[in-house]
Amino acid sequence: MSSLSLFLTVFLTGIILVVAGLGIAILLAPQSFNLQKGEPYECGIPTHGTSWMQFKAGYYLYAILYLMFDVEAIFLFPWATIVRSLGVQGLYSIMFFIVILGLGLAYAWKKGVLKWS
Amino acid sequence: MILNYSQPLEVTNLTSWLDSTLRGSLSEFWVLLIEFVIVGALLLAAYAVIALILIYAERKITAFFQARFGPNRVGKWGLLQSVADMIKILLKEIVKINRSDRFLFFAAPFFMIVASMLTFGAIPFGKALHAIDFNIGVLYVTAVSSLGIIGVLLAGWSSNNKYSMIGAMRSGAQFVSYELSAGFALMTIVVLAGTMQFSTMIEGQRYCWNIFNGHISSMIAFVIYLISGHAETNRGPFDLPEAESELTAGYHTEYSGLQFGFYYLAEYLNMFIIASIATTVFLGGYLPIQVKGWVDFNGIMDYIPSYVWFFGKTAVLIFLSLWVRWSFPRLRIDQLLNLEWKYLLPINLVNIVLMVILVLTGLTLTDLLPGIF
Amino acid sequence: MRIDQRNKKTFDIYNIMENIKKLILNTVPTAVIEEKQKLTVTVTFDKLHLLAKTLKENAALPFDFLVKLIGVDRGEELGVNYLLCSSTDLSKELVLKTGTTDRENPLLYSITDLFETAQYNEREVFALLGIRFINNPDMRKFFLNADWVGYPLRKDYDANPELNPLSLESVDMIDIAPRITENEKGELVEDTVNIFGEDDYIINIGPQHPSTHGVMHFRTALDGEIVKKIDVHSGYIHRGIEKLSESLTYPQILHFTDRLDYLSANINRHGLCMAVEKAAEIEVPERAQYIRTIMDELNRIDSHLLAWACQTNDLGATTAFIYGMREREIILDIFEKTCGGRLIINQNVVGGVMFDIYNEFQKDVKSFIIYMRDKLKEYDRFFSHNVIALGRMVTIGVLSKEDAINYAVTGPAGRGSGWSCDIRKHIPYALYDKVDFKEIIRTEGDSYARYLNRLDEIEESLHIIEQLIDNVPEGDICAKVKPIIRLPEGEYYSRVEACRGEFGVFIESRGDKFPYRLKFRSPSMALVSAMPLICQNEKVSDFIGIGGSMDYVIPDIDR
């Protein structure tokens, strides 16, 4: 049994679960129709405009930081598996990497980026 | 083989027997097909049953924390409560929403369920109860479990509802934060174990669980993993995308019937997944408590089937998660980000280096006391 | 010694009030000053603003606290009474009266620029009596829909249901407010203002929302997670109690007071009973006073416990909510055994109380006091120092003392801003001058100060009950009252300290057994009117949390 085909099996299982469930629900559940049913719920008041407006997400700087660290994580995982065999050499080389990122975080912190505005 | 006979309740016997009988009469293709179907069906059953049990357990434990009884009128001690819930929610109308992004609205629950199912498949429940065992298991789990957040984001975005929208944006913030910590905490253990494959990692913990092996560093990683894992499941003090008291129902405000049921289900499953990954990585997975040299003791411990060990350890962690959830108020979005970026992440970075030093200088328990561990 | 001091004090008051009279006559020579239950000053409508301003800026005794603003249909004239009092000494009160005879298009001058709290009150008067206020920035009807026909509190209101049929059709909210302003040349200009900007992200929080504490409707403009502007809508539970009361006898009206602010039901009822008793000169027996005071304080604990529970729930701690409700249940049990009701207890009646305490009352209350003290410690450990909770309460929603006075925010919230505004201390009623208790004042003005104030007030209430519970004297529980109570002609005010702040009753009687006009001052209205101010630039989550810390009750506002 190869891992890939097992992966596909699991994937299909998930899909089947959702499809079968929704199928039963749509077939059996009672339905009614009225004009207000499909309107968005906003505490019972008709909503003002669409909700797809420009929305200020106050955390975009975090998102950039996240990108930085997530890329690092990808580099670090392979290193982490063989850190024993690499020995001290491996620590030095990657320490450089981590320290620079740590400094980056410290700088961002100092600059007040980590403050929600 | 001898080991197997000493553990009559293990499923290894069953699977190997099944495999050999099938192979005796059918061609390779059919054998595989049948086995895949069995795997799928078992997963499906496990998925549903675990979710039902968890929902019941949470409601009951919550009640006990809150000085009340919880469901106790359906079946003995209310045991059938979540079955009733399932029947109800399965037969509830699915409301069609005007002016929503129909395709994404429909697709979002798929992301949620499939992501949790894929992670669920990679969990080693016991000996031979392990569907997907990649050699990059840890990385795979981290990657796939983060897909669930996309489900949340899409749900919030596509509903065309302002509460959902705010919920989705919050889940975005939560995602960019806690994904990192969870990954780094696991990475710390990868450094210690030297492998990313779950099965190897578990075997390596036979006499000394990782949480003890790397002592200080492992403990820190364990706590950080629990916190960030908890946050990733949108539960407890981290339920900002849902935030009942602020956003009515958050990202799933517009979801009704079974579509909502899937979110409800996935929430509990994610809690289980986080607990079981923590069990596997930190607490020795399905392995029993074993002490080097105590042959009799080990033998007795071995009699308890591996899946019992696994679910036992997981249950403890789930209880911990419920305990936290029902003790604290909800964090605000900036507190949430502060916790991650000012506390968890820097501590995590230091912790990885610390772990590397521990490993390289031979300060881990297995290196220090090879006779005992 | 003590008597001397008291004499000196009354002499001082006399002197001060004489000075105030002089000041009024200096400012507005045409003012008519009457010595009624309160010092009453009648002026023409164009002089009112000037007089109010002078009184507010009077340095010796500033009349800067607008207690209530009462619109009255005086028959020919549509008028407004302003009850002013000094924020430094709440017992110094003054009533300003003005009115207009133009019933078609009545216009008065707004005092919103002097007293912020007047804004919503003036809008209420507009909705119910049709008086528009010049210079009020927002002249929409407060409780009623804009298309409501007629002004209910006018005596000639046509209550025909066909004029205002029940409509089930959802209509979009219109965020355009009419107003009347006076320009420099003294001309009146009618125009409209847009409440929100063109492309504001507007979200409705309430009326059907889990944590608006009822059916308040906050129309909120958001900038991401940050609250930019809040527009308060009310009236989703406007039941017209004041109008209903005008055709009911005083004992019958009593049952409405329980349903105003249902969490301080007993105290509200106490307030109305006091007003009627004062007017009809009924002496309340000692035993009844004891029972009233004890029940009031139990009611206060009950309300503060619920407030604590709801605030923690708003912050997301469901377990704390359940704990608070659990302790509250013991008080409800005591209520139930005494008065046969849990929430709406119908205890006070004119002249005393309806039910005597039961045999084991003292025992139950005493054991509750011990239990509650223990639980207060538990709350402290559980929630008061929790780092997450602190982050969500400390320095959040700061209300300064000036703003608290300006918006007339009383009760635990006002005292959290450093304003000593406890009626029980300033104008003692019932037995509050005989018991020893502290007025809890904190100066921070944030959510946390309000939160701690409530917990401390529970402790003080326990202390008050402790002093009274063993000394309940024997005797009647109710004075002999005529079956039909007719109040002599006049205006009567009474003020009590309800759980959320000052609850006031105004009765205008024309000698009938029905009141001519009855008005309740709701403490919650002031709390809500301060919300747009203190929530500005806070996050949505904090907005909910601040709402929890203000602890308003909506039916109290809407009446």
Add this chain to the structure above:
Amino acid sequence: MRSIAKYFSGLFIGISSLLKGMSVTWRELWTKKVTQQYPENRDTLVISDRFRCELVMPHDENNEHACTACGICQMNCPNGTIVVTSQMIETEDGKKKKILDTHQWDLGMCTFCNLCVITCPSDAIKFENTYENAVFTRSKLVQKINHEGSKLREKKKEVKPVEAKPVVEAKPVVEKKAVEEVKPEEPKAE
């Protein structure tokens, strides 16, 4: 340096406050639960005698009640929950007498303010603590509380009332005699 010290002290104070909170919930987990299980404990459930749930007119074993159909309860009801209809009959000695026809009370409207009970001059009605009243049809809530074929109790029996006062310790607030005196001039309050 001070900010670093603050950082760590903040971290530890925070963690300790969280642990303290968790210790409270942990203790609550093992304390006795306060829940009373309603439908199962129906037999043992004690609801205070004074609790007002349902208006009743006590009838004795001869199917007699004390209501004189004076209508004071109806007058005193703030929202018109009570409707008393009476009829005139001629007694044996030829006098005209008003007797009760129906005493109709709307459970779905009643606010349980107790005014009817305390003003009733003949103690004919009282509130009971029977709380199980939910129904499917609105009209079922409008009840006739005098029994079928019941009649007024004779005066001499009233010396020793069969029924105790609804609330043992509660004293009527309004003097009943006075109510009777003013009765004729009382218009209907609405």
Add this chain to the structure above:
Amino acid sequence: MELKNVNIKGIPTAEFNDNEYLENYIKELEANGVNVVLSKIDELINWGRSNSVWPLIYATSCCGIEFMATAAAHHDIARFGMEVTRNSPRQADLMIVAGTMVHKMAPLIKRVYDQMAEPKYVVAMGACAISGGPFINSYHVVPGVDQIIPVDVYIPGCPPRPESLFYGLMQLQRKIKVEQFLGNKQR
């Protein structure tokens, strides 16, 4: 199906109020001819539905507080599996109208009711929701929520005590249990 088979733990069927309503309902169903097999499945489904009623609390005044007391530890609505209060009408099965309905609120409650997913039920809790209660003579009060939306169970009281509310909810469970679910798409 017969009424005596509709069991609620704790209270015998005969002791419930208003049994006539359910009997009439069953008679009506039988007149339509109900399939035996379907009715067995129906029973299972209705068992599930009646034991998992998730309420939406449309609380406007005092009765809302009493509902909160009901949800808290001393009475614990969770025992009926109803503690999962949903704030979104999409996920709720039952709307508990607790408090006065006024003219300004009427379109809103109608809208929220319309937005609820089928099958849905309404309980009128307290005098105000049933008839307008103390404020029935007011100019701005709707005399009973049944003027706006159909009501399934009326729970009188002002406010009803938690046990009364439980009793009402059990009445609703009974009503759900006798309903025909399959083949009855429109309620």
